[in-house]
Amino acid sequence: MVVQREMSFLESVDANFSRAAALLDLPPGLLQQIRECNVVYQLRFPVRIRGEIRVFRGWRAVHSEHRLPAKGGIRYSPNVNQDEVEALAALMSYKCAIVDVPYGGAKGALDIDPRQYTEEELEAITRRFAAELIQKAHIGPSTDVPGPDMGTGPREMAWILDVYQALRPDDLNASAVVTGKHPTMSGIAGRHEATGRGVVFATREFFRHPEHVRQAGLSGTLEGKRVIIQGLGNVGYHAAKILKEEDGAKIIGIVERDGALYDENGLDVEAVARWMKEHRGVAGFPGTTFIEDGRRLLEHECDILIPAALENQITAENAPRIQAKLIVEAANGPVTAAADEILRARGTFMIPDIYANAGGVTVSYFEWIKNLSHIRFGRLERRFEEMRGHQVIQALEALTGRPVPEAVQKTLTKAADELDLVRSGLDDTMRTAYQEICAVMEQYPGTDMRTAAYVLAIEKIARAYVQRGIWP
Ligand code: NAD
Numbered sequence: 001m002v003v004q005r006e007m008s009f010l011e012s013v014d015a016n017f018s019r020a021a022a023l024l025d026l027p028p029g030l031l032q033q034i035r036e037c038n039v040v041y042q043l044r045f046p047v048r049i050r051g052e053i054r055v056f057r058g059w060r061a062v063h064s065e066h067r068l069p070a071k072g073g074i075r076y077s078p079n080v081n082q083d084e085v086e087a088l089a090a091l092m093s094y095k096c097a098i099v100d101v102p103y104g105g106a107k108g109a110l111d112i113d114p115r116q117y118t119e120e121e122l123e124a125i126t127r128r129f130a131a132e133l134i135q136k137a138h139i140g141p142s143t144d145v146p147g148p149d150m151g152t153g154p155r156e157m158a159w160i161l162d163v164y165q166a167l168r169p170d171d172l173n174a175s176a177v178v179t180g181k182h183p184t185m186s187g188i189a190g191r192h193e194a195t196g197r198g199v200v201f202a203t204r205e206f207f208r209h210p211e212h213v214r215q216a217g218l219s220g221t222l223e224g225k226r227v228i229i230q231g232l233g234n235v236g237y238h239a240a241k242i243l244k245e246e247d248g249a250k251i252i253g254i255v256e257r258d259g260a261l262y263d264e265n266g267l268d269v270e271a272v273a274r275w276m277k278e279h280r281g282v283a284g285f286p287g288t289t290f291i292e293d294g295r296r297l298l299e300h301e302c303d304i305l306i307p308a309a310l311e312n313q314i315t316a317e318n319a320p321r322i323q324a325k326l327i328v329e330a331a332n333g334p335v336t337a338a339a340d341e342i343l344r345a346r347g348t349f350m351i352p353d354i355y356a357n358a359g360g361v362t363v364s365y366f367e368w369i370k371n372l373s374h375i376r377f378g379r380l381e382r383r384f385e386e387m388r389g390h391q392v393i394q395a396l397e398a399l400t401g402r403p404v405p406e407a408v409q410k411t412l413t414k415a416a417d418e419l420d421l422v423r424s425g426l427d428d429t430m431r432t433a434y435q436e437i438c439a440v441m442e443q444y445p446g447t448d449m450r451t452a453a454y455v456l457a458i459e460k461i462a463r464a465y466v467q468r469g470i471w472p
Helices: 009-021 028-035 082-098 119-135 154-167 194-207 210-216 234-247 269-279 294-299 337-346 359-373 382-400 406-413 418-443 449-468
Strands: 039-049 052-062 070-077 104-111 144-148 226-230 250-256 259-262 289-291 304-307 326-328 349-351
Touching: 009 028, 009 082, 009 337, 009 449, 028 449, 039 082, 039 119, 052 082, 052 119, 052 144, 070 082, 070 154, 070 359, 082 104, 082 359, 082 418, 082 449, 104 119, 104 144, 119 154, 144 154, 144 359, 194 210, 194 234, 194 326, 194 349, 194 359, 194 418, 210 349, 226 234, 226 294, 234 250, 234 269, 234 304, 250 269, 250 294, 259 294, 289 294, 337 349, 349 449, 359 418, 382 406, 418 449
Parallel strands: 070 104, 070 144, 226 250, 226 304, 304 326, 326 349
Antiparallel strands: 039 052, 052 104, 250 259, 259 289
């Protein structure tokens, strides 16, 4: 095996694309149109901070417009660059195609370390960034809809929405300009946990495929599986919490910026998250082993490794020492192309980012639909369904002459609320997409899951371009 040189994030994404494209019989021009980023807008803007003028640099990249609006998060991160933004925008195109979310792919970023600013300062910076994007028509409910990503969340989305509504008071669908909003700010129940929960749904589906479980060298179910997770932020926290509380997995390691925690008996995820909030890191958390060089823990023996922090974490340098049998890529681009090659050769099973973390954009899509329809899911039918349940119980009791047991009554009269519907839609989406990727793996025997996922995405996007027709 010839190990490739380490590539940039965008080059890694392109290498994955090319490996998949080589399996397909598509015109080179069409492949080029799908692969390359359509628009990259770079902007600089000043904000007065602590009495001085500071200039900030940001980007909004639209990778594909075969479906509109384009969709992708906004990342706040120091040293973010155009390569990273374009790579993330491309991943959004492929991700949306895989989970049948009818969007093009986009991404935005601001070169900023949010931890260096107060909340008021961040609000001023975000509002100015939003105004720049809105005034130049780079975002809007029908053209390009941002959402949260690393370093941003419902708070930033609310500020962007507020600026949009101030600048476009006549847009009836203004609330659909961003997703990932708090439920009380036109958001949707279950969006905050969606990416992490989607990661869990993907992992559960893996365990429903015995051939994949065997291929990874695992057995049984998620119960008792030993998991190491990198990044206890939005995605990592929810994935870890759900795996532990609902699936009985054991979170034996948490890798964070300032080091890692390890406990073979399983970590208390809630307690670690509380500690992190208070101490801005994991160092000092009592009763566990602290490893100062946290990345070393990625190499520790475990069943499942979930990188949920950032890109380029598993590289050609540490890939040969990774012992996990299954890697679930909750972050975008955590495994470089060179590392991917090494891990594939060693037989490590990888559930790729473009599928594994698609739960966020899936629920963002549900939120956008909710915003466009101006009504909460389940509002019309909930009480009607409950009443139907009572009628069924009455009919059963009349027919049998016996009371229906209380537990059965509870199930029959429980109507779905918004959270139930969102989780159900997300579960269905993640299962269906896994099965579609599997079908590609069967069609091209010996294909790994990442290549199959790219094949699926490219085929769907190609079909959309061909059906729309290309301008003469
Ligand atoms: P976040 O900012 O909420 O959390 C990131 C976490 O990673 C933080 O706890 C941070 O301290 C930690 N971290 C940062 N650098 C680290 C390092 N070098 N080593 C270890 N830990 C480190 O971000 P998030 O929204 O959870 O996003 C995490 C990843 O998931 C990113 O790659 C993002 O693009 C991807 N993603 C996020 C969403 C979403 O809905 N938020 C959706 C799809 C993909």
